[in-house]
Amino acid sequence: MRIELEKRAKPSMLLSILSPFLALGLTVIAGGIMFALLGKSPGMALYSFFVEPLLDVWSLHEIAIKATPLILIGAGLTVCYRSNNWNIGAEGQFIAGAIAGAIVPVLFHDWHSPLVLPLMLVFGMIGGALYAAIPAFLKAHMNTNEILTSLMLVYIAQLFLDWLVRGPWRSPDAYNFPVTRDFMPEAVLPEILASGRTNLGFVFALVAAAGLWFMMRYTLKGFEISVLGQSERAGRFAGFSSRRMIWFSMLVSGGLAGLAGVSEVSGVINKLQPIISPGYGFTAIIVAFLGRLNPLGVIAAGLVLALTYVGGEAVQLTLNISDKITRVFQGLLLFFVLSCDTLIQYRIRLVFSRIGRSSEGGAL
Amino acid sequence: MSAVAASGASPLLAVRSLTKLFGSFAACNAIDLEVRPGEIHALLGENGAGKSTLVKMLFGVLAPTSGQILWKSRPVVISSPGVARRIGIGMVFQHFSLFEALTVAENIALSLPPGISLGKVAEEASRLSELYGLPLDPKAHVADLSVGERQRIEIVRALLQNPDLIILDEPTSVLTPQEADRLFETLAKLKAEGRSVLYISHRLEEVQRICDRATVLRHGKVTGACDPRAETPASLARMMVGSDVAAVNAVQVAAKGDVLLETRNLSVPARSPFAVSLKNVCLEVHAGEILAIAGVAGNGQSELFDALSGEFPVADAGTVSIRGRPVGALGISARRLLGAGFVPEERHGHAAVPSLPLSDNLVLARNQSDRRSFLGGGVLGIIRHAAVRLASQRISQTMDVRKSGEDPAAGSLSGGNLQKYIVGRELDRQPAVLVVNQPTWGVDAGAASRIRQALVDLARSGSAVLVISQDLDEIFEVATEVAVISEGRLSEIHPTTTLTREKIGLLMGGMHGRNESGEAAHAH
Known part of the structure; x- marks a missing residue:
């Protein structure tokens, strides 16, 4: 017996719109079952996971802070995924951007100038883009699978950061802790509201998502992205180059991931340390899909996923559940988004085995 | 053209007014065809003439809309390629279905019922490939093989089922002339053993060279059945592309422009x-x-x-x-x-x-x-x-x-x-x-x-x-x-x-530089 996916002739329009909400609902149900199995009251747990963080100004700011990198990276990834380039290594580009952006405050910490911050942001973007240029080059010119190369580069970036903060960039004043010196005030992204910690990075995220949305919706470049993503041959006929699109999409998403990285270390952490991300680069993949690969949808999805981080911390405190619960929720969410989308497009059929039909080919 | 001869032994395969409709379009329209034991039978026709549709029905890939297939004088329903193989019909498609990362023996084993050891498959494949002059290394990876060698795998795969009839769909279209010559030798051996071959082609020269009889299709209908060696390329081409006189030109060019x-x-x-x-x-x-x-x-x-x-x-x-x-x-x-x-x-x-x-x-x-x-x-x-x-x-x-x-x-x-x-x-x-x-x-x-x-x-x-x-x-x-x-x-x-259509037909059949009037009739 084998399982076959058969394309539905007419996928329901309503269901495809509802799909992300359906997935969210299923995640909550599965989460409730999981809490029950852990011996906690599902109602209580879900309340403190999903609702409580929304009732408090402090945690709303936390959500905005955590949504910032998710939206920045997720919006860039929509360009990649719509053009059929599967950048899985945004986590690495995030770290590369953070490192490149930290060059100024770490190596020139006595330089006090309003130029520091803009320079850091530009360096961050360049760093992320250059790091994404490696899988782009390998795919465009060596026909390498970008999923593998970009993912493997994540671990290289993580270990490189680890080496930097333990070695050449370790702060002389940190009692051998593996951290760089604290960034000088000119190198810190300013907060934008008096009520809490939300910084300028959140504005970058909104602007980047809106800009990409405009590009996808109204411009020839956006048209090029969707045509090349759907049919390389038709794109070639239109005079578009899929090789140039590899470069474009990887550099854009890498640049935005780099910007997210430098914003995080500048606005939130204020220094470099071995771990600077709870997996934003990977979670942003979920954000991109939950946001229907639409940059505006990514804003909403980014806020939802940020809630899972904050909610995870909340249940850890109130119910004494491991913080790994966050990853579980994120995994459930991605699983349900993808399965909803698949089942809306396809129906499952069980086929009971027949005699091997291996030699019939495709001659027409 | 000459009628289907009813002489001699009873046919191995007989097709009686086989029809396949796609909507209202008749891809095959009341096709009659007979393949005798031990003959190489050509199926000639342009693209879209219905050749592929016909053989797909014979191999159980498509179900006929109406008509009858007689196999060894008994009516049969070929509902799937599995059925076709079981009754003794093998087929080599124009485009191969091989896994490039696997070896020759592994590819062959995939088409066999499970449970046969790879060593035994390799042994049997070697034996067959030697017997029929199809040199093949069972341990070679398909990715490293030429198109001709890949085709041999498909042929050996078909032969392993010990078929009485082998259908080859445009087998030489992917081969070099030398590879094609080798294939023809193999076909001659199969024929000598009393197996039949249904050979689909549009290449007149080949058909004349190796085929005993030919059935010509045009627009889904049989337009002729003949002995290709008794025909001229011109007459074959006429059957293939139709004999109507050219229509009037729509554009009249007075003087040539830039x-x-x-x-x-x-x-x-x-x-x-x-x-x-x-x-x-x-x-x-x-x-x-x-x-x-x-x-x-x-x-x-x-x-x-x-x-x-x-x-x-x-x-x-x-x-x-x-x-x-x-x-x-x-x-x-x-x-x-x-x-x-x-x-x-x-x-x-x-x-x-x-x-x-x-x-x-x-x-x-x-x-x-x-x-x-x-x-x-x-x-x-x-x-x-x-x-x-x-x-x-x-x-x-x-x-x-x-x-x-x-x-x-x-x-x-x-x-x-x-x-x-x-x-x-x-x-x-x-x-x-x-x-x-x-x-x-x-x-x-x-x-x-x-x-x-x-x-x-x-x-x-x-x-x-x-x-x-x-x-x-x-x-x-x-x-x-x-x-x-x-x-x-x-x-x-x-x-x-x-x-004339005839001349275009000759050029299409690869008869470059030959005279249209059919002086090349006795080409071999």
């Missing part, structure tokens, strides 16, 4: 094992002319289109010229800016993106040539949807495109209507040069005549039109000049008025 499209010794290496390389293609299309490139599919037509359109530019800029300018190294957008328009063969996913609305598909082909009217916002390149929609409506009206709604997805249109839109999209620009690959392939008669008329009108207004087509009716209806492409080589260009 050369608007030209290739000089255009050679392009094959991009993949199944692609054809172009060899020294020379052609000229003058203003006001329609040059038709005739030929059986897979002889380099799409490669020629790619080189002319610039989707795959060629290294030597001078080999392709549009309006006197060397454009070989330029891409498709630059060639469009010089006034050329292109219509590829495949509508879905090449000429159009099916999921996008028609207006977006207009932007697809004209995003650079109509930059001024379609794009705004300077470097931002904002698409002016209003202007595009207006142009899209104009095209739909001019070409009488029937669609549901104002701007439906391209994929929701019927083939004919989408094709009218795709052709209209180029005509709307009044291109100086138009290159069209299979303009009416799979299109209903009404749309086809509308499209042909539009091509004729364009040429009349002084443009150069190049039509790549397999449809001889179409060629005689529109073309002023004809050349034939075969295995990547282009024949000389002949004025349509000097040509």
